[in-house]
Amino acid sequence: MAARAEEIVVIGAGMGGLSAAIRLAHAGLKVHVVDRAPGPGGKMRTMATDAGPVDAGPTVMTLRPVFEELFDSTGARLSDYVTLHREEVLARHWWPDGGTLDLFADEAASAAAVGTFGGVQAEREFRAFCARAKRLYQAFEGPMMLAGTPSQGALTAHVLTHPRLILDMAPHRTLAQTLGAQFSDPRLAQLFGRYATYVGGSPFRSPAILGLIWHAEAQGVWRVEGGMKRLAHGLERLARTQGAAFTFGAGAARIETRAGRVVAVHLEDGTRLPADIVVFNGDPAALGAGLLGEGLRDTLPRAATHPRSLSAYVWSYAAVPTGPELVHHNVFFCTDPHTEFDPIEAGRMPDDGTLYICAQDRGTGTSPQGLERFEIIMNGPPQADGADPTDEEKETCRTRTFETLARFGLTFDPTPGTEWLTTPRQFAKLFPASEGSLYGRSPHGLTASLKKPTARTKVAGLYLAGGGAHPGAGIPMATLSGRHAAAAILTDLAST
Template sequence: MLTPSQGSLPTAALPTSAPAAQAVVIGSGFGGLAAAVRLGARGYRVTVLERLDAPGGRGYVHRQDGFTFDAGPTVITAPFLFEELWALCGKRLADDVDLRPVSPFYRVRFDDGSTFDYSGDADAMRAEIARLAPEDIAGYERFLAASEAIYKVGFEQLGHVSFDRWTTMAKALPDLLKLEGWRTVWGLACKHVNNEKLRVVLTFQSLLVGGNPFATTSVYCLIAFLERRFGVHFAMGGTGALVAGLVKLIEGQGGRVLCGQAVDEIVVARGAACGVRLESGAVMPADVVVSNADAAWTYKHLLPARHRRHWTDRRIARARYSMSLFVWYFGTRRQYPDVAHHTISLGPRYEGLLDDIFTKKHLADDFSLYLHRPTATDPSLAPPGCDAFYVLAPVPHLDAGVDWRERAEPYRAAIAKRLGETLLPGLEGEVVTSLMLTPQDFQDRLNSYKGAAFAMEPVLTQSAWFRPHNHSEEVDRLYLVGAGTHPGAGLPGVLSSARVLDAVVPHGHELACPQSTLIAEGLPHVRHA
């Protein structure tokens, strides 16, 4: 994997008449890396600051005992958003990253052992539905048509629009009402199909972006058409190959990605962000600051309270947050060739389990699981004859009060037992390497408020204009990207949040650099390369 910069890098020569405007991006998740590429294409010299020892954020890569584990995102559904970033640099995505289509998209395993292969093949899907619920074939087609209509408005028209004015929301509202955005994901599925299993098949995707299908706005049903139109893909070498490719693009623009650099505060002067203070005490001046850190964390911990009138501590605490995740990464000494690349393994309860997770904040004894077997597509991610896996279980965020130091290993063992009884026979005797990520790690390692894995819950009253704005409501020249801002979580969402910057951040040559004001105040500072 490409090694990120640990210090200053040689940069392209700049015109002597006007120094390049400087941008600092806090965090190197996909939203931050995409933002850096877009800012670089708009005339900024960009520095990305990452507190971990390698880039990627939730897309961090773990390497252990010859196995490669992608820490987070594994489902790539809108490759054109990556292609745009490469095109901005005059390059082709395919020259750096090998994306392979995955089929089926997901294999859904119900608690009774029956399965459903969910794919983008229209005939195959009709055949699967005919096997499961023949009376719902026409209803499924109506659901997909509704998903396409929502996609054309919610994604194509509004996904890259800045909702920093309430009038933008007011203009979009009639279309959203016409498309029944007031319904939940579950409610829209129920309108069109009657079979309970099929309803689950059509609604679990909202969990992949942190939403409870019984509460999340039906706008997120657009995922069904998004997947049908563009497919589900996997990057050979793992999702980390995309991270490495983006770092390479940034450095090719003359920017840099600095790891092991934690930001302590966003510095504000005259009502505008003008740099960041590092934990070392040094200040890095900037003409614009983009935060890819968790939105709630950004406002509560990075922007001092004296600069906040909208996102006060009280409002942040009262917002609704997504569930968290328990993730177990493991490698086996043998292979399981019958296991699909992506498997959704459902437990005995659906609505009841989600109610425990989202509403009651109760860690239940049963669980539903997402099992990722990347070696189904790329065997190089494990030693010969072995398989790499990760399995995640949606769990409550830290308001549940679970002591994960005590509960992590028993919970992992329960998951291993369940997998050994269902998908991976003999598992407990085959594991040769293992590591875990708990809700506590989401908070402590990834700075996720309350350990929520997907920031604010995507209910209607926390979507679009109601979400933290891409152009900060609090101070000028501060911008937000990532899961916590518009349009939301998931790779298409965070990449689209970076697209919004094209509309709200001035071009680099339009700025009169304010860095001299900051430096004149006598603060210790870090010069840009």
């Protein structure tokens, strides 16, 4: 097979591109990864602070077996490339009414905590929710997430042979509606509705099936020692050991095609890289926008990339905190989720948004002294206008973020300036054609997941990987997308 492909060029060194590059290089193919950024990681960004680099992208590593399988497939071990620490506390939650709740890696401990928080009925409802999320996850892991090309027909047949799933899926209800019926305590409905945002959706518009995301997290959360960027560097190092070459600081300007087949990738510096196969690990919407060549505009239907998912306002900084005892993952809820998602639906910053805080230097049992690194995420709408964020927008976000936290008793010294903020409009410029969306296509609608593009495209030799492709957003899913792309390529080469 190596003789069949003169060159495989992977555009983008995000998790999907790295995953594909590792598998293809291990299969003996010649692989060259190019990225406009100075290093690997894609949206797994960092910002430099006096306390060291602070994460400015994904913060949660779940589904560890996905990464172990990737390393195992080459004869390597994940533990030789990154150091992981299992978090016993999945997240700590606060509400404006003074309520607090820890959820744990141990389901029984979480159930007991929910019982203490909301009473016997709340604990019973939580256990029922866990069982439902587990059934959904186990039912759809194989035919959906692990399948390279899921089909609606196959999924329908699967559901019909397991009729209990119809009740669990609640196909005509949103996630918020099902959670409101499942939990008598609205705070718990709000908590588990937040999981829709993990894939860029609103609980008021996302399908009820997204409740399965809780089971993915309940299986365990791991902290990457040194920050999430270490994981990307570990994958890059593994790819190099398999023979893959890397060029950073050189973006792809155009994919050259001839007679409907890719033949080369042109870089922004004028370099032409001959290529029989191209894996595009960027936002698939870039193809429709013509950013990789006018001839690729009709590669995907618009429904494969639109409507867009959520964006975010992200703070990444170092400061000394005062107030509530934080763990690695923390959530400060607003009083009414409508004050968060209704403005987002209208294209505005939340009036009063839920704030997620990653205290990067804290893990199970650790409370450092002095300067610490933090990432705060507030959901926001995608922005397609191409404008720069105004000083007023950034200052408004600063006020809403840190005044909200101050009401919980949490303050920072110094309070970060707006230079530590990344807005949806800035994300739109960082990731071309994304419109600021951080999760690709919107998950709203029961069949939204089936509309995402799969690895193969109608252009011969052009394949997709990354969070904008199947099976979707999040570092485990993006990593699986690289697995699907590599499998499609190897299958197509063998059949040729």
